[in-house]
Amino acid sequence: MVGMVKGYTYKLKSSGKLTTGVLSTEVAMAVPALVTKDPEGFDQVGYVGLIPYSIVAANDAHERLNDHNLAISRLAADLIELRGEVELLRAENAALKAPGNTEG
Structure with missing residues (x-):
């Protein structure tokens, strides 16, 4: 049902009152x-x-949000780790390029 039914805001013809509903x-x-x-x-x-149906949809959305937040946290941790590795490689590269280095 999620995605098939949308909420709409409209004015009632009889009173002009603004209301919300579904089609x-x-x-x-x-x-x-x-x-x-x-x-x-x-x-x-x-x-x-x-x-x-609304309760089920809200619970499903909440579960997906939690899953996405967990994935983002893991990706953020991976990014921090990779940045550290990049800094180490930069330092090693700089040392290899340093004058008087006979390794490179």
Whole structure:
């Protein structure tokens, strides 16, 4: 369902009030049981039914964020280590290029 249903902000025609909601057509494609018809034949969304999906999506996103943060931490540690190795190699290179060095 994540990615199939988006939130929208719009003005109600009847009152001009700014509100937030979802499109019934998007919800119907993801979870058809959450869309019913009102007495006038208009689609209505069972918003309460969206809550469990939202919780699952939030938990999944939180888990992915934690995984990404861990990967970034590991990459940062690797970068620090590599910078240290580069500095050692620069120092060795400078020593080899120094006047009077007979090794190079």
